[in-house]
Amino acid sequence: MKFYVNARYLIVPFMSLIAIVGILFGGSFAWVGVGLFALNTLIDTLTKNIHLPADFDDSGESYGIKKLQYSVMFLMLPVFIALQVVLAYRIFQYNADAPIVINSFLGLSYQAGISGFNLIGATVSSGLWAGLGIIYGHELSHNKKEGFLVSRLIMALSGAAHFTYAHVYNHHLDLGHEDDPATAPRGRNIYTHAWLSHMGQSRFSYILEQQRLRKRGSSALNIDNRWILGYLYSLPSIVLFVWAGGGVGVAALFSVWVIANFLLEALNFMGHYGLIRKDGPVEHRHSWDNDSVFTSWFFIEIGRQCDHHVRGETYFWELDDVEGPNYGIGYFSLFVITLIPPLFRVYVQKHLENWDEKYASAEEKLIAQKFAY
Numbered sequence: 001m002k003f004y005v006n007a008r009y010l011i012v013p014f015m016s017l018i019a020i021v022g023i024l025f026g027g028s029f030a031w032v033g034v035g036l037f038a039l040n041t042l043i044d045t046l047t048k049n050i051h052l053p054a055d056f057d058d059s060g061e062s063y064g065i066k067k068l069q070y071s072v073m074f075l076m077l078p079v080f081i082a083l084q085v086v087l088a089y090r091i092f093q094y095n096a097d098a099p100i101v102i103n104s105f106l107g108l109s110y111q112a113g114i115s116g117f118n119l120i121g122a123t124v125s126s127g128l129w130a131g132l133g134i135i136y137g138h139e140l141s142h143n144k145k146e147g148f149l150v151s152r153l154i155m156a157l158s159g160a161a162h163f164t165y166a167h168v169y170n171h172h173l174d175l176g177h178e179d180d181p182a183t184a185p186r187g188r189n190i191y192t193h194a195w196l197s198h199m200g201q202s203r204f205s206y207i208l209e210q211q212r213l214r215k216r217g218s219s220a221l222n223i224d225n226r227w228i229l230g231y232l233y234s235l236p237s238i239v240l241f242v243w244a245g246g247g248v249g250v251a252a253l254f255s256v257w258v259i260a261n262f263l264l265e266a267l268n269f270m271g272h273y274g275l276i277r278k279d280g281p282v283e284h285r286h287s288w289d290n291d292s293v294f295t296s297w298f299f300i301e302i303g304r305q306c307d308h309h310v311r312g313e314t315y316f317w318e319l320d321d322v323e324g325p326n327y328g329i330g331y332f333s334l335f336v337i338t339l340i341p342p343l344f345r346v347y348v349q350k351h352l353e354n355w356d357e358k359y360a361s362a363e364e365k366l367i368a369q370k371f372a373y
Helices: 002-025 027-046 066-095 116-140 146-157 163-174 190-215 226-232 235-272 293-298 305-310 331-338 341-358 362-368
Strands: 101-105 108-112
Touching: 002 027, 002 066, 002 108, 002 116, 002 293, 027 116, 027 293, 027 331, 066 116, 066 146, 066 235, 116 146, 116 163, 116 235, 146 163, 146 226, 163 190, 163 226, 190 226, 190 235, 190 341, 235 331, 293 331, 331 341, 341 362
Parallel strands: none
Antiparallel strands: 101 108
């Protein structure tokens, strides 16, 4: 049982490595990461009605192995680095006009050189799996020890160096308030939200550091500013891609970051869209659950937002169904719907009406009346 419970959370690391190998093999294999994303969407849709509780033994102890799961999360940092290195390698070949030929290594054929079309595939694949792998940076942001640093490095590689502080000290404390950039108000679409949430969280992190340093009598413009330091962690990536391909390299890295951050903000959008918290503590009713079986395993239980926001430092494998608001489908399926704003508004309206009726307080209902769905 322990093997099953722990192995099911290895989908992202395993598929990330497949995407990396696809870029290395070249040719049409550069698109493998995109194909895997489409496959996951299909699996998620087919399993949307399967929901499983967290697994505990008869004594109430979790089957999750902490050392194993943390080792996997820490190892996602070199996976992120590898995603960028293999993409930079392909950009270098493209920029150098390397001939496209089939070579062999240890009996395996691979393509040296890369076409512009397949370079797009490699870039999109890298962006998608950097974005999907961000869930490990999220999980480690709730660790107060070395995991927090690893989280910052993972986020810096994804162009979201501000995330760790904003997530813990803004999103979790101000959830459901207009002060939380990550909570999308009713009527906002995912495209607008991705930009406003990203910039809002970065602004929060900057102000947080400004206030901290002011109390110490220090200027905000110094290396002790963790907002500045976070973005400096992204500098090696910029140097690598400039070296690999100049303007092409910068464009590719920017594309990877845009895709990765769009997926990150999509998770925020889907987890909290339209929900309102007036005053008092965060409760289960202030988040949307998306806990179909494939979403739970793939996203290491991040879909159990209701429990996560009440017990923020609980290990992901111990999060459970708390009978909070639930979309009833998984993240991949819902993500496709959010990409078409008119369709999403129709889909979400019935869920918001249900939330207003069954979960909202009297004050929250009054606030809800001011917004369109």
